[in-house]
Amino acid sequence: MKSIYLAGPDVFLPDARQAGDAKKRLCQTYGFEGLFPIDNDVHPGAGESLAFAISRENEALIQRADIIVANLTPFRGPSADAGTLYELGLARGLGKFLAGYTNVATPFSNRTRQMFGGSDEHARTPSELTDRDGLTIEDFGLHDNLMIEGGIHQAGGIFITHQSHDSERYTDLTAFEQVLKHLKNRMDSVAR
Amino acid sequence: MKSIYLAGPDVFLPDARQAGDAKKRLCQTYGFEGLFPIDNDVHPGAGESLAFAISRENEALIQRADIIVANLTPFRGPSADAGTLYELGLARGLGKFLAGYTNVATPFSNRTRQMFGGSDEHARTPSELTDRDGLTIEDFGLHDNLMIEGGIHQAGGIFITHQSHDSERYTDLTAFEQVLKHLKNRMDSVAR
Structure with a gap:
């Protein structure tokens, strides 16, 4: 079973653990194992040492995963979450299969303006x-800086845009599920 | 001579080419070859195809470089420029030497708040x-999402913070030059 690293600002949701579980269940439905980033609940320590421990474990999860699905919905500004962008680049450098989605369909230039x-x-x-x-x-x-969609394109990956209601910007899983459907089709056609 | 990919929002400055040339000259002073990201002036085409051509060439430049020095100064929000963050992750995945700097010393949490x-x-x-x-x-x-400084730390890299005047936030090269000094010392101690 192929595994998917679930990158995104979902880790900052008040009910991050449940949000992660919902994504993992959807992954299972489509035949994938979802890997949700480590949050700081499971770690002792504080400040920099805790931050670096989380970073190390998330990098190890990405190493282990076959695929990254990045939630690239704009986060506190016109661009996606900083950690997610770094992780997408890391996955690209490691030769993983890249997929991403955004719950805001308005082009980057309009939102930046x-x-x-x-x-x-x-x-x-x-x-x-x-x-x-x-x-x-x-x-x-x-939908973001050209390196983002460019990198996904270069990697032969999948990028889905969708317009969510404002109140569901970080919880709507419509586009996420579409990514999973595309991924399943790709895997099925490779296996055939 | 080791080469350095010069990642950063410097490409968006009104005098981007001169800004790139200034960084390249400083690189030479310290014994490095600076590689400045391609801008769209040199390319035909428009829209998505132009964007993807630039992305492809920048990824090739990062592949070619030994080192990345990322300008992680906050850009249009509390985090660094989206493209720069992706490129830092890509360089990490490719096993390059990572270095970064920011011209804003205030912690990420304070700025986000x-x-x-x-x-x-x-x-x-x-x-x-x-x-x-x-x-x-x-x-x-x-100074940003934990994956950023975490990744540089994991890679045994260099990260420098500096507080520039607001008007020089994207042009002040004090921290950039400090990174080059550290890089030169590292290379000298490896060569010895």
Whole structure:
């Protein structure tokens, strides 16, 4: 049975453990073993030493997994959660199968403009978007920085977008389940 | 001569090319070859195909590099630039030497609270920090999500913090040069 590292800001939900269990059950339904990141409940220690222990165990889980499914829903800003982005890159470097999804369908450039956009007085060309500090806002019709969808694309992976209700932004599993369906189809066609 | 991939939001500066050249010159001063990410000026095409071409070339540059030096200064939110975080993870997965720096010394939890903090009415323990949606704010005294400094630590890398003036947040090279000094010392002690 192939295993999936379940990357995402889901670990910050008030009921993170239940959220992880729900994802693991869905993984089972589609024939996968879900690996949910370690949270700090299970560890002694505090501060930096605890943080580094969690990081070490999560890296080991990613090493062990065959697949990463990253929840790339924007988190406290226009981009995905920082830890999730690092983990997606790590999985890419380790040659894992990459999959990701986002529960916000609005393109990255629109969301960045909404939160940090300026008057475009700094723009060097009529079509260039800039933020309030005059720094370029990339505008490729993608859903995050180009390295993210680019990396998934380069790896021949799966990326699903879906528009959730605001209140279900971090809990809606529609897109996650779609990823699992695609993964199952891929595995079935490889096995055939 | 060891080569360094220069990851960071520097590519979004209005004078990105000059900013890259300044970093490359500093690299040379310390005996390294600096590799600055490709920008879209050199590419034909538009939209997704252009984005994916840039992503492919940046991934190839990271493959080629011996070392990554990531500018992890907070960018449009409490965390570092999304592309930079992905690239740091990719370099970790590829077994490169990892180094990073930030031009903002304030801890991650304080900055996250400032931008997204709530009343902590959702907190499950007296010491837990939560954001305005009730999601946990991690509080380990680090400078970003624990996977970032954790990964650099796991890899035996270098991480430098520095407090720049606000107006020089993305251009101040003090911490970057400190990283280069540390890297040179490491290389010299390995060569001895």
